[in-house]
Amino acid sequence: MNESLLRDLVPAVIGVLVRRGADFAAAEDAVQEALIRAFETWPDDPPRDAKGWLVAAAWHKFLDATRAETSRRGRELAVEIEPEAGPVSGADDTLWLYFLCAHPALSPGSAVALTLRAVGGLTTRQIAAAYLVPEATMAQRISRAKRRITGEPLDRPGDLPTVLRVLYLVFNEGYSGDIDLAAEAIRLTCQLAAATDDPEVAGLLALMLLHHARRASRTGAGGRLVPLAQQDRSRWDTSAIAEGVEILQNALARDRLGEYQAQAAIAALHADAPDAAETEWVQIVEWYDELLHLTASPIVRLNRAVAVGEADGPRAGLAALADLDPELPRYTAVRAYLLERAGDLEQAAALYAEASRLATNIPERDHLTREAARVRKTLDP
Structure with a gap:
């Protein structure tokens, strides 16, 4: 069957x-x-x-x-x-169901669970395994979500940006459990792209494909995190990169730029570089400027500071960090990296250690711990 x-x-x-x-x-x-x-x-x-x-x-x-x-x-x-x-015919019903799952009455987490269940066709057990939570916990979450929209007017479905945000949340959950959520998000976004003619849907699909193309090189032995600059680019999926770039180019030609298209353009510049040293950082900074204009997100500003540090030097990157909230996720790790690049190894080592304690997952924590040890070894061979 x-x-x-x-x-x-x-x-x-x-x-x-x-x-x-x-x-x-x-x-x-x-x-x-x-x-x-x-x-x-x-x-x-x-x-x-x-x-x-x-x-x-x-x-x-x-x-x-x-x-x-x-x-x-x-x-x-x-x-x-x-x-x-x-x-x-099911095409309109399927598209409409995406929007119902992103109903304004639901939290993003509930919307993700409903999307996987109703549009993805996954069982509660599969969703629970993908999220690494007990099946009973996920069953309760899905039941609460369904009860929440029972009796709600179905003329208030979520708008397209909400649907895209839900799909991106699914993608970013990663690759754990029985169900590969990243691959599942790509499958669902492909369905949506086939059913609607919106350049931001295409932009999100391109972004997913470009990120997913690097999957095989992102981790080493034992799940060890491998930063982008150190990844083996021969292991990148060139066919997925080519598909993502083509989809992105067609979307950008519509001249209706959105945040997912801008993010995909940044990912495409990384994918196009033969090695880390040949990355077009000036263009990446320009795309971050476009993205900031669209979103004003502090996380985008943090990522832009890294790009500025690569394009104009670490001191310029540190200056770009100056007006950002130090409580931002990854702020301490970014500052440690830029300080190391600027030659302040003692402070960089201390900040890498601090960032490892703030990490929200084990691979990131272990990576930052190794970075702290590496810099300290440089200071005291």
Whole structure:
């Protein structure tokens, strides 16, 4: 049985049920029940129309559940469809479901979980494993999210920037667990890019592909973090880079610049450099200036300071740090790097050690600890 086909059909089937009057939570539950039935029966008796079968089975499950509560809820719905009836087109339903999962009533974390469940077609167990949390914890999170939008007007879906932010959050969760969330985010964004003609969707897809292309070189033995400048560029996925650059170029040609396109342009300049020494840092600073104009993000300003330090020297980079909040994530590590480049090794070693204590994950903590030890060894061979 083709599990990938089932996963692709899930959002469209949920969309059909919701458009027929089911609330999101009930529709999602009914589709999950239909999927269980499909796994039981399809290997021996595959349907001619997979989507039509799932729509009919899920609708029957929903109606059965509704009838059981009729006396309490007083709710009647549209007439049942027969199993062989042809389903409506799913493209619009799938796109609409992205926006429903990014409903304004939901937190970003809840929106991510619902997107993976309803649009990605992942099970609760798979999502929990990807987030490295117990299945019961993730089940509660998803249940709360579904209850939160039950009864909410479905004419208030999240806007496109919210959907893109959710997908980028999924991508940035990384590569842990049974499900590769980065690859899953790329798959979902590809679907969205095929369904909408917006350059920022293309920009996000390009950004994901360009980052993902470096995946094999990002870690060494035992999960050791490898900084960009030290990565083995022969291990980068050149086909993914070429695809990302082409998508980005087509998006930029629309002359409607957005933050994901600007980030992708920075990633493309890194990907285009044969080695770290040949990186076009002046152009990267210019793209950070564009990005700052679009977002005014303090994290962007922090990353820009690194680029300025590479383009104009470490003292210029330190000057760019001067008006930033030292409590920013990675601020201490960036300052340590720039001070080392400027020759202030004693202070750099102390800041690397401090940054390691502030790190939020083990690979980053271990990397900064090694950096502190390396600089201290230089000071006292």
